[in-house]
Each structure stands twice: as structure tokens, then as C-alpha cells.
Amino acid sequence: MSATATHHKESVRVDYLNVAHSIKSWLVTEDHKRIGILYLVTISLMFLVGGIFALLIRLELVTPAGDLVMSDTYNKMFTMHGVIMIFFFLIPSIPAVLGNFCLPLMIGARDVAFPRLNLASWYIFTLGALFGVASLVMGGVDTGWTFYTPYSSSFSHTPVIMAVTGAFIAGFGSIFTGLNFIVTIHKMRAPGLTWFRLPLFVWGHYATSLIMILGTPVVAITLLLVAVERGLRIGIFDPALGGDPVLFQHLFWFYSHPAVYIMILPGMGVVSELIATFSRKRIFGYEFVAFSSLAIAILSFVVWGHHMFVSGQSMYLSMVFSVLTTLVAIPSAVKIFNWAVTMHKGHVKLDSPMLYALAFMGLFTIGGLTGLFLSAMAVDIHLHDTYFVVAHFHYVMVGGAIVAFLGGLHYWWPKMTGRMYPEPWAKLSALVIFIGFNLTFFPQFILGYLGMPRRYHTYPDEWQVLNVLSSAGATILAAGFTLVAVYLIWSLKNGAKAPANPWDATGLEWQTPSPPPPTNFTHRPVVTEEAYNYPIVLAKNGEGEHQEEEKRTHEHA
Amino acid sequence: MSTHETDLPVGHQFEDAEQQLDAYSAGMWLFLVTEVLFFGGLFLAYIIYRTRYTEAFVAAHHELDWRLGGLNTLVLITSSLTMALAVRAAVIDRWKQVIGWMACTFVLAGCFMVVKYFEYSAKFEHHLFPGPNFQFHHPGIDSGEAQMFFNLYFAMTGLHGAHVLIGMITMIILAIRLYVMRNQRVDFIPVELAGLYWHFVDLVWIFLFPLFYLVGGN
Amino acid sequence: MSFEPAKPQTYLLTFAALIVLTIITVLAARVVLPKIPMGIMVLDLNIVLAMAIACVKASLVVLYFMHFKDMGQVSKVWASAGVFFLLVMFFLTLGDYENRHPEETKGWTESGVLHDRRP
Numbered sequence: 001m002s003a004t005a006t007h008h009k010e011s012v013r014v015d016y017l018n019v020a021h022s023i024k025s026w027l028v029t030e031d032h033k034r035i036g037i038l039y040l041v042t043i044s045l046m047f048l049v050g051g052i053f054a055l056l057i058r059l060e061l062v063t064p065a066g067d068l069v070m071s072d073t074y075n076k077m078f079t080m081h082g083v084i085m086i087f088f089f090l091i092p093s094i095p096a097v098l099g100n101f102c103l104p105l106m107i108g109a110r111d112v113a114f115p116r117l118n119l120a121s122w123y124i125f126t127l128g129a130l131f132g133v134a135s136l137v138m139g140g141v142d143t144g145w146t147f148y149t150p151y152s153s154s155f156s157h158t159p160v161i162m163a164v165t166g167a168f169i170a171g172f173g174s175i176f177t178g179l180n181f182i183v184t185i186h187k188m189r190a191p192g193l194t195w196f197r198l199p200l201f202v203w204g205h206y207a208t209s210l211i212m213i214l215g216t217p218v219v220a221i222t223l224l225l226v227a228v229e230r231g232l233r234i235g236i237f238d239p240a241l242g243g244d245p246v247l248f249q250h251l252f253w254f255y256s257h258p259a260v261y262i263m264i265l266p267g268m269g270v271v272s273e274l275i276a277t278f279s280r281k282r283i284f285g286y287e288f289v290a291f292s293s294l295a296i297a298i299l300s301f302v303v304w305g306h307h308m309f310v311s312g313q314s315m316y317l318s319m320v321f322s323v324l325t326t327l328v329a330i331p332s333a334v335k336i337f338n339w340a341v342t343m344h345k346g347h348v349k350l351d352s353p354m355l356y357a358l359a360f361m362g363l364f365t366i367g368g369l370t371g372l373f374l375s376a377m378a379v380d381i382h383l384h385d386t387y388f389v390v391a392h393f394h395y396v397m398v399g400g401a402i403v404a405f406l407g408g409l410h411y412w413w414p415k416m417t418g419r420m421y422p423e424p425w426a427k428l429s430a431l432v433i434f435i436g437f438n439l440t441f442f443p444q445f446i447l448g449y450l451g452m453p454r455r456y457h458t459y460p461d462e463w464q465v466l467n468v469l470s471s472a473g474a475t476i477l478a479a480g481f482t483l484v485a486v487y488l489i490w491s492l493k494n495g496a497k498a499p500a501n502p503w504d505a506t507g508l509e510w511q512t513p514s515p516p517p518p519t520n521f522t523h524r525p526v527v528t529e530e531a532y533n534y535p536i537v538l539a540k541n542g543e544g545e546h547q548e549e550e551k552r553t554h555e556h557a
Numbered sequence: 558m559s560t561h562e563t564d565l566p567v568g569h570q571f572e573d574a575e576q577q578l579d580a581y582s583a584g585m586w587l588f589l590v591t592e593v594l595f596f597g598g599l600f601l602a603y604i605i606y607r608t609r610y611t612e613a614f615v616a617a618h619h620e621l622d623w624r625l626g627g628l629n630t631l632v633l634i635t636s637s638l639t640m641a642l643a644v645r646a647a648v649i650d651r652w653k654q655v656i657g658w659m660a661c662t663f664v665l666a667g668c669f670m671v672v673k674y675f676e677y678s679a680k681f682e683h684h685l686f687p688g689p690n691f692q693f694h695h696p697g698i699d700s701g702e703a704q705m706f707f708n709l710y711f712a713m714t715g716l717h718g719a720h721v722l723i724g725m726i727t728m729i730i731l732a733i734r735l736y737v738m739r740n741q742r743v744d745f746i747p748v749e750l751a752g753l754y755w756h757f758v759d760l761v762w763i764f765l766f767p768l769f770y771l772v773g774g775n
Numbered sequence: 776m777s778f779e780p781a782k783p784q785t786y787l788l789t790f791a792a793l794i795v796l797t798i799i800t801v802l803a804a805r806v807v808l809p810k811i812p813m814g815i816m817v818l819d820l821n822i823v824l825a826m827a828i829a830c831v832k833a834s835l836v837v838l839y840f841m842h843f844k845d846m847g848q849v850s851k852v853w854a855s856a857g858v859f860f861l862l863v864m865f866f867l868t869l870g871d872y873e874n875r876h877p878e879e880t881k882g883w884t885e886s887g888v889l890h891d892r893r894p
């Protein structure tokens with residue numbers, strides 16, 4: 001469909017945003033696009049709360065002495081930061097916002113398979129988030145986001161039950177999202193859209209859903225048991241009740257290691273889309289990238305013991321887990337390699353989403369490689385529970401997952417809102433975020449290597465320089481995020497009207513107007529070609545490119 | 558595809574009734590998979606403590622009456638049969654039969670809960686509910702280890718009981734819906750899904766019964 | 776996916792088999808089978824037998840009451856995946872308990888922790 005054709009009808013065209021305006025129409029909507037937006041609002045608020053705690057933590061750590069807050073308060077700050085960021089922001093971020101919005105569009109469906117369940121998942125998630133906020137209002141929890149027993153179940157004097165109930169409830173939101181995605185991908189694809197014609201974003205979400213379905217119930221029952229142990233003293237984890245706290249760690253990490261891939265796999269899906277679009281090439285080794293998502297999801301279930309090397313877990317089992325952990329690096333590396341090859345000889349355009357994709361590749365590589373260091377048992381004995389681990393997971397979760405989220409948000413923003421954002425500002429903030437991020441977290445690798453433990457609010461004087469650097473970086477990072485929020489919100493009213501396909505991308509979501517009509521497509525699309533079927537360009541500045549340009553101008557005329 | 562589904566209403570997101578049926582049954586199976594893993598954590602805990610505290614578990618299980626557990630097993634199996642017949646009646650479009658068979662299932666589920674109630678209250682009376690009042694005196698057996706048996710007993714049968722209750726509520730809602738829509742072709746999809754759920758509840762009990770009532774080594 | 780209703784006889788036969796197997800489990804529990812020490816745990820053959828029977832019963836329920844064979848590919852693959860990952864969880868976790876050095880967990884049952892710290 002050409003951009004001009006839509007332009008004529010613009011004044012009368014009904015889209016999913018202008019079809020109804022009342023608040024109620026949003027609260028009872030079953031439209032996957034609107035539900036995606038609802039999720040975006042909720043998680044952005046949670047990100048704000050979690051971010052404030054991050055800044056407070058960094059503020060405290062500017063000086064070696066514990067002068068801003070008491071150690072108890074500090075414990076609560078890092079716990080609430082972790083709980084909110086992981087359970088209420090990062091896990092739902094890409095799947096529930098971008099996945100919800102794009103997945104049905106990408107497969108040419110009118111909606112997900114179970115629209116009402118989809119809405120329910122948002123309500124459930126929001127209820128869980130409210131419980132999380134309630135635990136905050138009640139004074140905050142101090143167990144660490146990992147809720148280790150018996151501290152959480154028997155000793156902590158903070159509203160642990162409230163917080164674990166929140167995570168428990170939110171978990172069902174994520175189960176329902178995963179269930180919906182799997183059935184949708186299996187059953188709702190447009191005619192001709194075979195598995196190997198699917199965008200890699202869809203493959204990534206399929207793999208993510210696998211973890212949501214198979215992992216989340218286990219953490220749900222585990223958290224429920226912690227709440228019961230705490231509330232009724234029916235315990236199976238507290239040694240004082242005859243239980244084994246290490247069992248808690250097994251059950252917790254059986255989910256929570258795979259959960260880190262709930263955060264990163266959809267991000268990898270986003271990055272695949274970005275790299276293909278902005279290199280104007282089919283992803284090199286498409287099948288490998290597709291299957292590596294599944295491989296990561298499956299392997300992620302057999303490595304959890306790497307969080308327990310010093311917990312009293314059997315040394316022999318630790319060896320098994322150590323070896324298995326290194327295997328996860330293989331499919332991850334396959335992706336990085338294939339993206340790099342895709343860009344090679346491609347026509348790389350450095351629009352802001354692509355900047356995020358490039359940042360992702362660099363930062364995720366660092367995060368993954370340091371993960372490999374940690375998977376070596378002997379090294380981990382030294383680095384466990386130090387700032388090295390903190391830096392490692394922030395490189396994958398912020399440098400990887402959040403950067404991918406921002407890249408995807410920018411990429412699909414025109415589709416979601418019908419407006420373009422100001423590109424120069426977007427480029428600037430991408431740069432600010434990249435610099436701020438590295439300045440915040442790179443010094444933490446060194447601090448951890450030097451032995452600075454995590455979760456303490458004081459430290460010896462000689463580590464102050466690196467800590468100040470880190471805190472300075474956090475300020476820059478926060479400025480970067482704020483900038484993004486400001487111009488995105490600004491663009492809602494003031495941005496230029498977005499054409500149907502601003503990036504000249506393939507993919508069904510770009511063949512419907514921006515923003516899409518309530519039922520996505522006027523006619524059911526029929527797919528006849530593979531994903532990312534960009535015209536082949538023969539030589540730089542050669543005939544081929546010329547032809548391509550011509551074709552494009554023709555389309556726009 | 559059989560002809561039965563063609564005259565059912567189709568949701569706007571679906572192309573046809575067959576796609577809709579496929580999607581719903583796949584969705585339900587996926588849900589049951591999550592249930593398997595949900596209970597799975599508890600089963601794992603059971604295995605670990607059962608092998609660790611073998612003697613205490615054997616001693617503690619004598620406090621449970623295997624006859625009541627056996628009775629409940631028979632009750633649940635029968636209710637699975639009646640539920641299967643309800644689903645069958647729905648597929649062949651007999652709304653009165655569906656309600657009839659579901660009523661049987663409901664009554665059997667009620668019996669199960671009543672038996673459970675008596676079992677639970679007996680445990681409370683004998684100070685066998687875990688917690689500060691727990692008392693278990695048996696020569697050579699650590700009462701803390703025995704308490705773990707009851708921890709797991711209450712956690713697992715309690716969770717299972719909650720599933721039975723949810724099933725019973727679902728059946729009431731379905732029966733009302735069937736009655737209200739009695740002039741149309743029976744919408745068998747919800748009945749089928751409720752059936753799958755109910756069989757799963759039965760399935761969990763099939764494992765719980767020997768694990769708690771027949772620990773062995775009498 | 777086809778949805779032909781099964782004959783009532785199929786259901787009745789399944790039902791009968793389940794009842795018989797329930798009786799067998801109860802009887803089997805009366806025979807005392809040996810207990811095999813494994814690592815720091817003890818494997819009780821009575822339980823193994825009871826679980827084997829329970830698995831047969833569960834299969835009957837899944838195959839006939841839940842008419843598994845009529846289900847689509849997705850349901851079949853995912854149901855199997857669920858069981859598979861459950862077993863992964865069991866085996867890797869039990870691998871830990873099996874191989875812990877007895878010294879490492881001695882305090883668990885013998886140190887008296889159990890008695891002294893209870894409120």
C-alpha cells in the first residue's frame with residue numbers, strides 16, 4: 001500500500017486510537033494494540049520508581065561512608081530496585097508491549113488467539129505491581145530480589161508476604177501472555193506464512209513464551225511457599241522447621257535463570273528486525289538465528305546451578321552446571337556473528353533504532369563474555385556476590401534488554417502512535433545512554449574484580465574513585481532516559497505524521513496504515529515470500545542501487 | 558473435521574470454527590502444562606524430604622486413614638467418568654444430558670470435599686497441623702521430621718482441594734450458561750475445556766493418594 | 776483436529792481399569808519391598824512401584840478421558856515438553872542431593888538444629 005493512498009483518506013480513516021476515546025474504552029479493550037499501550041504505561045511507571053531507587057543507591061555510594069541512609073534502608077533500596085525492575089518492568093517489557101502490539105500484525109492476524117485473556121493478563125500484572133508498590137509503601141522489603149530463605153521466611157521484619165504475593169500474581173500475567181503468544185503463533189498465521197517466513201521477532205517471542213510457560217509456574221509455587229512459611233509457619237525451606245534452604249534456591253533459579261532469557265530473547269528478536277531493516281538485507285543464516293532462540297530457551301533450563309556454586313550445592317553437580325552454562329554462549333554467539341555478517345556488505349543506515357541495535361551487539365557481547373568468566377567455578381568463587389556480577393547482569397539486562405527495548409520502541413513508535421519522533425534528539429539520547437551506561441557499569445567490573453561485595457552501603461576509601469565514576473555515569477544515564485521520555489511524549493502531539501512504512505521495511509506490520517485500523521488489516525494478507533526480502537543491491541553506487549532508488553521513488557509518488 | 562462445530566459462533570479474531578476449536582484446545586493444554594510445573598515444585602520437595610526422612614514419613618502416614626483416601630480416589634475417578642460423559646453429550650448436542658452429567662460430577666466433587674473436611678478436622682483435633690501446636694509422639698521419630706510430612710500433606714492436598722473448588726465453580730457457571738443458551742446448538746468448547754481441567758485434577762490426586770496414604774513399609 | 780465423540784464403552788472400560796489399578800496400589804502397599812540406600816538418601820521400592828502404577832493410571836486418564844490422541848500437534852508436543860522439563864528439574868536437583876558430601880549436610884538432621892531453634 002502506498003503512503004499517498006492513505007494520505008487522501010486520512011481525515012476519515014478509523015484507526016485503533018481514534019476509534020474510541022473514553023477511559024472506559026481503554027479499560028475494557030480487547031484489542032492487542034491497545035493492551036500493548038496499557039502495558040507500556042504501567043511498565044514505564046514502574047521503571048520510573050525502580051530508577052529512582054537506582055539513583056538513590058548510586059547517591060549513597062558516592063562516598064565510602066554510609067552517610068545518606070542507614071544500612072537497613074539501603075537494604076530496602078536495592079531490594080525494591082531489583083524487585084521492581086525485574087518482576088514489574090523487564091520481564092513484561094518487550095513481550096507485553098512490543099510483542100503484544102506487533103506479533104498479531106506481523107503474522108497477519110486480526111488479534112491474538114485469546115483477546116480477553118490478554119486483557120486479563122494486563123489486569124493481573126497491574127494488580128501484582130500494585131502489591132509490589134504496597135510493599136514499598138508499607139516500608140519496603142529488605143531481602144534482595146532473590147527472596148532467599150530462611151531470611152525472607154523467618155527473619156526479615158519487612159512486608160515480604162506482600163512483595164512475594166505481588167511477584168506471584170504478576171507471574172500469572174506473564175503465563176497468560178506466553179500462552180496467548182504460543183497459540184497465536186501456531187494457529188493464527190496468515191495464509192502462506194510458513195514457519196521459515198516468520199520474522200525473527202516472532203521466533204524470539206515463541207522461545208520466550210516457552211520459558212514463560214514452563215518456568216513461571218515453578219517460581220509461582222516457590223514464592224507461594226515462602227509466603228505460607230512466613231505466614232503460617234508451614235515451612236519446607238527453613239532449617240528450623242526441618243527444611244533445606246538450598247531447595248529454595250534450586251526452585252527459585254530453575255525459573256530465574258531462564259527468566260533472564262525472558263528478558264533477553266525478545267530483545268534479540270527486536271535486534272534481528274532492526275539489523276535486517278537498516279542493512280536492507282535478509283538476516284544471514286536465518287534458520288540458525290531462528291533455532292538459536294529455541295536452543296537458548298531450552299538450554300537455559302539446565303544451567304541454573306551456576307548461581308549456587310557457593311551455596312553448599314554438591315561440588316559434582318556444580319561441575320555439571322558449569323559446563324552446561326558455557327554451552328549457552330554458543331547459540332548467543334551464533335546470533336552476534338550472524339548479525340555482524342548481515343551488516344557486512346549491507347547498506348547500513350544509522351537511523352536511531354539501528355544505533356540501539358549496534359549498542360546492543362557490543363554491550364550484550366561484553367555481558368555474555370563476562371558471564372562465561374562467571375560460569376568457570378573457580379573464578380566464580382572469587383567473583384560471586386561482588387560488583388563483577390552486578391556489572392555482568394547489568395550489561396545484559398540494561399545494555400542488552402533495555403537498549404533493545406528502546407530500539408524497538410523507536411522503530412515501531414511511528415506504527416504505534418502514527419507520529420514520527422525527532423530523529424536528531426533520538427540520536428543524541430542514544431549516544432548519551434550509551435556513554436552513561438558504560439560509565440556506570442564498566443567501573444563495576446573493576447570494583448568487583450578488586451573484591452567489592454554487592455549489597456553493602458559502605459566500602460574502603462580506595463574504591464571511591466571508581467564508585468564516583470559509576471555514580472556520575474548513572475546521572476548521565478538517567479538524563480538519557482529522561483530525554484527519550486520527553487521527546488517521545490512531545491511527539492505524540494507535535495511529531496510529523498508517520499507514513500505507513502517510514503523505514504521502507506518488509507514485514508506485514510508495515511503494510512497497514514500507521515496507526516493500524518482496529519482489526520489490523522482491511523483484507524487478510526497472503527504471504528508469498530520469505531521475511532526480509534529486500535531487493536538485492538549489486539554494487540555500491542552501481543546500477544543495482546540506482547534501480548532500487550528509482551523503484552522507491554516510484555512507490556512514493 | 559467433524560461437522561459439529563460448523564454452527565458454533567466464531568470469535569472475530571478467528572477465520573473459522575475449526576481454527577477456534579484448535580486454538581482453545583491448544584490453549585487449555587498449555588495451561589495444564591503450567592499446572593504440571595506448578596504442582597511439580599511440591600512433588601520435588603516431597604521426593605527430597607521423603608527420601609531424607611523416610612522413617613518419620615512412614616510413621617507419620619499412619620495418622621492418615623488410607624480408607625478415606627481410597628474412597629476419595631474412587632470418588633474422583635468416578636467424577637472423571639461422569640465428566641467425560643458430559644463432554645460427550647455436549648459434542649452430540651444434548652444439553653439436558655450435559656447438565657445431568659455435570660451435576661453428577663459436581664455432587665461427587667462435593668463428596669470429595671466433605672471427606673477432606675472430615676480428614677482435615679481430625680488432623681486439627683489431634684494437633685497434627687504444623688505449627689507451634691504440632692504434637693507427634695512416636696518412639697524414635699523426630700517430631701520435626703514428622704511435621705515435614707504434614708507440611709507437605711497440607712500444602713499439596715490443600716492446593717489440590719483449591720483446584721477442586723475452582724472446578725466446582727466452573728461447573729455451576731457452565732450449567733447456567735447451557736441453560737440460558739438452551740435453544741442453540743450446545744457450545745461444547747467450554748465443556749470440553751472444563752473436562753480437560755477436571756481430568757487433570759483427578760490426575761494429580763492419582764499421584765497424591767499413594768504418596769500420602771500408602772507410604773509403605775507397614 | 777477431529778472431534779468425533781468416543782463410544783461410552785471406551786469410557787466405561789477406562790473407568791473399570793482405573794478402579795482395578797487403585798485396588799492394586801492399595802494391595803501393593805501391604806507388601807514390604809526393600810529400601811535401597813543411594814548416596815545420602817534412601818530409595819524405597821514400595822514408592823517406585825506405587826508411582827509406576829500411578830503413571831499407568833495417569834496415562835489412561837490422559838489417553839482416554841482427555842482423548843489425547845485426538846489432540847492437535849501443538850498440544851501433544853507441549854504436553855510432552857511439560858513432562859520433560861519437569862523431569863529435568865527433578866533430576867538435576869536430585870543430582871545435588873545425591874552427591875552432596877555427607878559432611879556438607881550433616882547438620883541437617885543430626886546437629887540438633889531441628890530441636891533447638893524451633894520457637
Ligand code: HEM
Binds near residue numbers: 326328
Ligand atoms: C552467555 C550467557 C550468560 C552466562 C554464561 C551467564 C552466567 C552467569 C553466571 C555464572 C552468574 C552467577 C554469578 C554469581 O552470582 O556468582 C550470572 C549471574 C547473573 N546473570 Fe548471567 N549469564 C549469561 C547471560 C545473562 C543474561 C542474558 C542475563 C539477563 C538478561 C543475565 C542475568 C544475570 C543476573 C540477573 C545474574 C545475577 C543474579 C543475582 O545473583 O542477583 N545473565 N550469570
Ligand SMILES: [Cu+2]
Binds near residue numbers: 256257260303304
Ligand atoms: Cu543465570
